[in-house]
Amino acid sequence: MxxxxxxxxxxxxxxxxxxxxxxxxxxxxxxxxxxxxxxxxxxxxxxxxxxxxxxxxxxxxxxxxxxxxxxxxxxxxxxxxxxxxxxxxxxxxxxxxxxxxxxxxxxxxxxxxxxxxxxxxxxxxxxxxxTPSQLTTGMESIFKPLGVFKVPVHEVAMMMSIALRFIPILLEETDKIMKAQQARGADFESGNIFKRAKALIPVLVPLFVSAFRRAGELAEAMEARCYHGGKGRTKLHxxxxxxxxxxxxxxxxxxxxxxxxxx
Amino acid sequence: MSITFDKVDYIYGKGTSFEKRALKDISFHIRDGEFVGIIGHTGSGKSTLIQHMNGLLKCTGGNVYYDCKDISNREYDRKTLRQNVGIVFQYPEHQLFEATVGKDVAFGPNNLNIPGLQADVRTYEALKSVGIDDSLLDVSPFDLSGGQKRRVAIAGVLAMKPKVLVLDEPAAGLDPVGRRDILDMIARIRREENITVILVSHSMEDVAEYVDRIMVMNDGALEMDGTVSEVFARRKELEEMGLSVPQISLLMGDLEDAGIIKDTGIYTMEEAVRVLSQKLLDRRGRNQ
Structure with a gap:
């Protein structure tokens, strides 16, 4: 869907x-x-x-x-x-x-x-x-003048592109977790709206845990490659x-x- | 409780540009109490295959029968099926969510509407059989070590008392000792509970020692299905599919090619040692 x-x-x-x-x-x-x-x-x-x-x-x-x-x-x-x-x-x-x-x-x-x-x-x-990455690079460039007013333009653009990058990964993760909980008898399809909302807890908790884990891993990988913000950073394209x-x-x-x- | 696949086909994203035929005309029969290994490398369709066993995926062609009943039938009770066929997915520790280990393991029994006391008993039993100490019952599952988390997650499926236990790469990401422990544990549970176990892996070495029968998946098709020695005797085909044969089988295969031994399909160290020492004894006997 x-x-x-x-x-x-x-x-x-x-x-x-x-x-x-x-x-x-x-x-x-x-x-x-x-x-x-x-x-x-x-x-x-x-x-x-x-x-x-x-x-x-x-x-x-x-x-x-x-x-x-x-x-x-x-x-x-x-x-x-x-x-x-x-x-x-x-x-x-x-x-x-x-x-x-x-x-x-x-x-x-x-x-x-x-x-x-x-x-x-x-x-x-x-x-x-x-492409999402072109879009964020473009927006970063357009809003660069705002940097004068201490707006963290590069950081916001980086956050946007990371967020976009992670949407498909998190969707796939959601699917996997839902299947694992269904295998343990979880039911997402029946009951009233409150029951259904409650049934999502076993999906949302692992999803958040894994999102935080991934965020931590990504931060570490970025630091390992000497990422230090936008200052002096050049572009491949x-x-x-x-x-x-x-x-x-x-x-x-x-x-x-x-x-x-x-x- | 037997599982039968009859000409099962599965197509992902049917009718879209992402269409992909993940399972091709798969037929097999798994009898009650068997210990089966499903082998194939990444993307061969193993995970898609097992999701058909408890009705998480519905085949686009053919039929799947559990205990001789067609599970795609509208009236078929999915909930009971999911209780009977327990699937432990890859990295099952990622499914943990409750505040305590005990509550997390009880999630399955609670979903089955099993009364409190009985659910507790099942939780204790399941944790005991995976080797998690009672003292960890009220600990948060997120505070456990990687190996312990995995055991708790497996206990979460065992607590449903499945008659068929399917495990997708249960040893992935563990160190050699951890791998052994988990696989030994699964073999022990199978003996104690007297259940059917299906072990999915891409590693021949892991599976060969434990299972009685191996099914080899390649590019969505079931390429081989037989006893361990039958499958390993076809090591050239396996290598063409990019699957490695246990090292001891390779050695024995080379010796066979060189005309030194006759036996084919040896895959355990013990068996190899027995055959080779016999060979040496024979030779010494002849020389004297």
């Missing part, structure tokens, strides 16, 4: 978008999200759709994969549509029993759904095309802007400014 969730996953490929600098993709995503909130007529969706569509096409990621990324927000979308459709005041265009659909409601529902879908797909595109990155930056600025002019 956990494998079904594609949002936040990396989709390995060699496309133009994949090869862009992580910083550009990060800035581009932020700019795109801001641009989505700059307009309030349906006309605004046209350039946004074209923009997102060309990114999707260029990245070569299958539509099915992207569509599966929408799964986790499906129910949210359904609620949004229902509430907007029936609870917005305005001129009634359809009526059945106590339910009234108004013109404003229809408009709001469509607007919100489109905006949220574009938002999720757009931010998903960043993680689909950027230093981030460097290429011609394509500069072109993308110009395009992004053009896109946001253009969106600002839409009524």
């Amino acid at each position: 956990i494998r079904d969730i594609t949002i936040g996953q990396y989709y390995p490929s060699e496309s133009v978008i994949h090869r862009l600098d992580a910083r550009i993709k990060f800035i581009g995503t932020i700019a795109y999200v801001i641009a989505l909130f700059l307009f309030d007529t349906f006309w605004g969706f046209l350039p946004a759709l074209v923009w997102l569509g060309s990114i999707v096409v260029l990245s070569g990621i299958p539509i099915g994969f992207i569509a599966r990324g929408l799964k986790p927000i499906f129910f949210l979308l359904v609620f949004l549509v229902i509430f907007n459709l029936f609870l917005t005041p305005g001129e009634v265009i359809a009526e059945w029993w106590i339910f009234k659909i108004t013109d404003n409601g229809l408009e709001n529902a469509g607007f919100m759904t489109l905006r949220l879908t574009l938002l999720v797909i757009g931010s998903g595109m960043m993680t689909y095309t950027t 230093p981030l460097k802007f290429s011609a394509g990155d500069y072109i993308s930056l110009v395009l992004i600025i053009g896109f946001v400014v253009g969106m600002g002019f839409i009524p």
